[in-house]
Amino acid sequence: MNQAAGPGDFPQSFTSNEEADFLVDDDHPRDECGVFGICAPGEDVARLAYFGLFALQHRGQESAGIAVSDGRRLKVSKAMGLVTQVFDEEVLQSLRGGFGIGHVRYSTMGSSVLCNAQPVVVETPYGRIAVAHNGNLVNCAPLRDELRERGITFEGTNDSEVVAQLIARYHQGDLEEAIVRALARLEGAYALVILAHDKVVAARDPNGIRPLCLGALNHGHHVVASETCALNVVGARFMREVEPGEMVVIDADGVREFQAVPIQDKRLCLFEFIYFARPDSCMYGRSMHLARRRMGHILADEHPVDADVVIPVPDTGTPAAIGYAERSRIPFGEGLIKNRYIGRTFIQPHQRLRELGIRMKLTPLTETLAGKRVVMVDDSIVRGTTTRRIVRLLRDAGAREVHVRISSPPDRFPCHYGIDTGNRGELIAATLSVSQIREFIGADTLGYLSLRGVMRAIGLHRGAFCRACFDGQYPVSIPRDQLLGKFALETHTARGVAAENKPPEYLERVP
Ligand code: SF4
Numbered sequence: 283m284n285q286a287a288g289p290g291d292f293p294q295s296f297t298s299n300e301e302a303d304f305l306v307d308d309d310h311p312r313d314e315c316g317v318f319g320i321c322a323p324g325e326d327v328a329r330l331a332y333f334g335l336f337a338l339q340h341r342g343q344e345s346a347g348i349a350v351s352d353g354r355r356l357k358v359s360k361a362m363g364l365v366t367q368v369f370d371e372e373v374l375q376s377l378r379g380g381f382g383i384g385h386v387r388y389s390t391m392g393s394s395v396l397c398n399a400q401p402v403v404v405e406t407p408y409g410r411i412a413v414a415h416n417g418n419l420v421n422c423a424p425l426r427d428e429l430r431e432r433g434i435t436f437e438g439t440n441d442s443e444v445v446a447q448l449i450a451r452y453h454q455g456d457l458e459e460a461i462v463r464a465l466a467r468l469e470g471a472y473a474l475v476i477l478a479h480d481k482v483v484a485a486r487d488p489n490g491i492r493p494l495c496l497g498a499l500n501h502g503h504h505v506v507a508s509e510t511c512a513l514n515v516v517g518a519r520f521m522r523e524v525e526p527g528e529m530v531v532i533d534a535d536g537v538r539e540f541q542a543v544p545i546q547d548k549r550l551c552l553f554e555f556i557y558f559a560r561p562d563s564c565m566y567g568r569s570m571h572l573a574r575r576r577m578g579h580i581l582a583d584e585h586p587v588d589a590d591v592v593i594p595v596p597d598t599g600t601p602a603a604i605g606y607a608e609r610s611r612i613p614f615g616e617g618l619i620k621n622r623y624i625g626r627t628f629i630q631p632h633q634r635l636r637e638l639g640i641r642m643k644l645t646p647l648t649e650t651l652a653g654k655r656v657v658m659v660d661d662s663i664v665r666g667t668t669t670r671r672i673v674r675l676l677r678d679a680g681a682r683e684v685h686v687r688i689s690s691p692p693d694r695f696p697c698h699y700g701i702d703t704g705n706r707g708e709l710i711a712a713t714l715s716v717s718q719i720r721e722f723i724g725a726d727t728l729g730y731l732s733l734r735g736v737m738r739a740i741g742l743h744r745g746a747f748c749r750a751c752f753d754g755q756y757p758v759s760i761p762r763d764q765l766l767g768k769f770a771l772e773t774h775t776a777r778g779v780a781a782e783n784k785p786p787e788y789l790e791r792v793p
Pocket residue numbers: 491551552553554696697698699700701748749750751752
C-alpha cells in the first residue's frame with residue numbers, strides 16, 4: 283500500500299497553479315518549436331512551407347512565420363497565432379520565391395510577443411538573411427552582451443536573434459564561413475534553418491539534442507524539417523537525419539554537407555520519443571507510435587493491476603494506453619473525450635469558464651467509466667494539478683477505482699535545452715515521492731515507467747539520449763544565467779548584468 287502524505291507536505295504552488303494550468307493548456311511539458319526549410323526553384327515554396335509548418339503545429343502554437351527568397355529579394359511574413367490563422371491565400375501569394383524557411387514557436391526563451399516571432403531577418407553587408415531556430419542556447423546572454431557592446435541593437439529577447447546577428451557579424455562575403463564561425467560560438471541545443479537569397483542552410487548542435495531531418499522532393503529539390511511528418515505532408519522522401527554538428531547547404535546545385543563543429547556524444551532529447559514528436563514521425567530509424575506502444579507494454583509489466591478498462595488521456599497518452607491494454611489483456615476504452623479545438627490561443631476565460639475548468643477540454647464518458655476499475659494512462663506528469671483534476675473527473679463519472687500509469691519516469695529536473703518544463707519548484711516529482719504524488723492526485727495506485735523500461739521500448743542504449751529531466755545529467759553545462767529560465771534575456775538586460783561582463787558561472791557539469 284502506498285504511503286499517504288499529509289496535506290502539509292504539498293507545496294502551495296501546486297494548488298495555486300491550477301488556474302494557470304488551465305490558461306496555458308495542460309500539465310505536460312510544453313513543446314518547443316518546429317523548423318522547416320525548402321529549396322525548390324520553380325515551385326510554390328511558401329505553400330509547401332505552409333503545409334510543412336501545419337504538420338509541425340504540435341511543436342509550437344504561439345506564432346508562425348515563413349521567409350522566402352526569389353533569388354534577389356528576401357521577404358518574411360509572421361504573426362502571432364496558429365499557422366492557419368497567420369497565413370491566408372493572399373499572404374501566401376505575396377511570398378514568391380524558390381527558397382524558403384518556416385517556423386512555429388512555443389516560447390522557451392523570450393516572451394510570447396510578435397517581436398520574438400520567427401524567422402528573424404537581419405541585414406548584412408551582403409544582403410538579408412533569415413534564421414529560424416528550435417532549441418535553447420545556454421550561453422545566449424554573454425553572446426548578446428558582446429554583440430550589444432559592438433553597437434548591435436535587438437528587436438526581441440530571444441536567442442534566435444542572437445544567432446542571426448552573430449552570423450551577420452561574421453559575414454565577410456562568404457555566408458557559409460560566417461555560419462561555421464557563428465556555430466563555433468554556440469553552446470546548447472539548436473536545430474537551425476537559415477535562408478539567404480539563393481540557398482537554405484541547416485545546422486544541428488554537436489549533441490543533436492533537437493531533431494532535424496533531410497528529405498528529397500522531385501526534380502532534385504530538397505527539404506529539411508524538425509520531424510519526418512513534415513516531409514511526408516509535402517511529398518518528400520526521407521533521406522537521413524542531419525548529424526550532430528553537421529551543416530547542410532541546399533541550393534540549386536543540390537546538397538552539400540560539412541562537419542561544421544566537432545561532433546559530441548549523440549544526445550537526442552528523450553522526451554521526443556515520449557511525448558513531443560508526432561506519433562507518425564520517425565527518429566533514430568524508429569517509429570514514435572511503435573516505441574510508445576512498447577512503452578505501454580513494459581509499463582504493464584512493471585506496474586500490473588487488476589482492472590476493467592484501460593483509458594488514455596487523449597491524445598498523447600493513447601499509444602501507451604493501447605500498449606498497456608495489449609499486454610495486460612484489459613479492454614481498451616475511450617473514457618475521456620477531448621475538445622480538439624481548444625488551443626493555446628484560446629480566449630482568456632472569464633470566471634464562469636474557469637469554474638468549468640478541465641471540463642472545457644475533457645469530458646468523461648460515463649458509459650465507459652461507471653462502476654469500473656479504471657487504468658488511466660498518460661505520458662507524463664509535470665505539476666500534477668491537471669492529473670488530479672482528471673482523476674476527480676473519472677471518480678465523478680462513477681469510476682470505482684482509478685489507477686494512474688505514466689509512460690515515463692518522474693520528471694524531476696528542468697530542461698534548459700528548449701523545452702518548457704517549468705522550474706524545479708514547479709515539478710511535483712522534484713519534491714514529492716511517488717506515494718506522495720499518488721496521494722496528491724487522488725489515485726488508488728500510481729506507477730511510472732522506469733528509465734530502463736523506456737530504453738527497452740525504444741531499443742537503444744540510454745547513452746544515445748539526453749535524459750536530464752529524469753536523471754539530472756545535463757549533456758551541456760548550464761551557466762547560472764540560464765537558470766533564470768525563458769525570461770532570461772529580459773531579466774538579464776533589466777539587471778544590467780551586461781555591464782558587469784562577468785564570465786558565466788557553471789553550475790552543472792557532466793563528468
Ligand atoms: S532535459 Fe529532458 S526535455 Fe530537455 S532535452 Fe533533455 S530529455 Fe529533452
